[in-house]
Amino acid sequence: MAVCGTEMSSQHAFYYVVDERLEPVAFALACHLVRTWRLDVHIFVEGGATSAKRRAAVPGVYYHENELSCLLPDGVPSSEKWPRIVYLRIFAPRFLKQYERVIYLDADLLPIRRDDRIWSLPLPHGLAATHDFEVTHDSPLPEMSRTEWLASIGVHAPQYLNSGVLVIDVAAWLELDFAALLQDYVAAHANGMRMFDQDFLNAVFQERWSGLSPSWNFQACLFSVGIDDAFPPIFLHFSKPDKPWMGRFREGVDDLDNWGYQYLSKAARRAGVDMNGLLSPKKINVLSRLKYDFRRHISGLGYRPSKERKLRGEVALRRENLIAYLADVKARGGFADRREYEIPSSFREAVFDGKTLRLPAGGQFNDLLMMVELVEDMA
Structure with missing residues (x-):
């Protein structure tokens, strides 16, 4: 399998950490990244049989088999939604010392477009990420306010990063003893942890991570809001139960x-x-x-059932919170990758399919879908 072009950067790379079940997804996305970004991609596969033999022939894609689990301290909390493997992304850079900067990606992110400016973006503390837009103004725990929730996990800063996209300065990252830091953190905050590695990273790097614009980690909670024109996604994050490999979508609605x-x-x-x-x-x-x-039928006739009214009210509140967040960031100098931007004044309306709201994908997404074939055909 050939790699598009011959120029490959030796300073930068992407990496995934997956189990055997999601290895095919990581491999498919890695092949696309190698072609579009012309960078190495490392896939760390944990907890399963070796897959390197059937994948090793692909230039630019490198496998690591069960190298990380042994580095994880005993006794770290986890859940069905957040299994122990989520912590392992933290330890992978020690096997990537040959690079200056690496980007970790969750397997449920689709790489939409390339932006090489990320490699020269200043990282004064060695980490850049995107705010978690699910908790911009809310707490994930209904019994706690946002301030109380953050305090319960040892975070006093108002910003809370999402760990689905991590831009890492490798040398700075390796200066930290994450195993020892994690042990200390769990001892102090295990009872409050709900998003586990993400809670830990927010505590370690609070007020010391560079905030990226929504483009770099365009999360599922933004799908129905309609800000993709203002912040065209670079990585589209299906941070919700329905993943793109499941085939769960409504026929006839061209949503994300x-x-x-x-x-x-x-x-x-x-x-x-x-x-x-x-x-x-x-x-x-x-x-x-x-x-x-x-x-869906009565909605099309102009009568909105209670379910639709409830969902549209939630979207309206999410937009209101997002606009307030974007205005606040702009007042403080903008995102690390984007200082100037216009806050949307109008939004596309989502379609109610009888169960949920689905925002038809903008024309740029359909153009990008065609580009997948074009780029791959050029490889």
């Missing part, structure tokens, strides 16, 4: 769930990866289907 599935399918096909084993479309019984279709 539908678009993301088509995008990943094309990338997987080009990489020779079979994603069928990961498909898990939701099964909807007849009564539920009739209920959803009825709601």
